Amino acid sequence: MIDDGIVMLTPNTEHPSSKMEGTIKTMKEGYGFIAREGEAKDLFFHANDLNGTPFNELKVGDKVSFDVEEGPKGPAAKNVTRI
Numbered sequence: 001m002i003d004d005g006i007v008m009l010t011p012n013t014e015h016p017s018s019k020m021e022g023t024i025k026t027m028k029e030g031y032g033f034i035a036r037e038g039e040a041k042d043l044f045f046h047a048n049d050l051n052g053t054p055f056n057e058l059k060v061g062d063k064v065s066f067d068v069e070e071g072p073k074g075p076a077a078k079n080v081t082r083i
Contacts, residue, residue, distance in 0.1 A: 021083065024062045030055065034064060034077050043068065045077035053082045 022034040025042050033042035045066065047055035058064075066077040 019065050020068060021063065021065050022077075024058055024060050024064060027055075027058065027060060032058070034066065034080070043075060043077045044071070044073070045080050049076075049078045049080050051079055051081045058082065 020036060022036040022043065024032055025035040026033045030047045032045055034045055035042050043066075049066075050058070063083045064077075064080050065083050066080040068075050069078045070076075
């Protein structure tokens with residue numbers, strides 16, 4: 001909405017953020033898996049999907065936030081950020 005040249009933003013309640021949180025469970029060469037509370041299956045992530053933290057600085061047990069997207073082999077974590 002624009003009022004007197006000022007752009008006013010309103011929250012989008014129809015599509016809330018899909019950010020989830022979890023814990024790094026395992027790490028391999030360039031990829032790993034995130035454990036999500038309440039989910040039986042761990043979520044795959046690739047080193048290219050990290051935001052703000054190099055892959056070699058992540059450790060098993062680190063808490064992360066992420067988006068979930070459907071990949072070629074099922075759901076995968078994208079936009080992974082250490083919290």
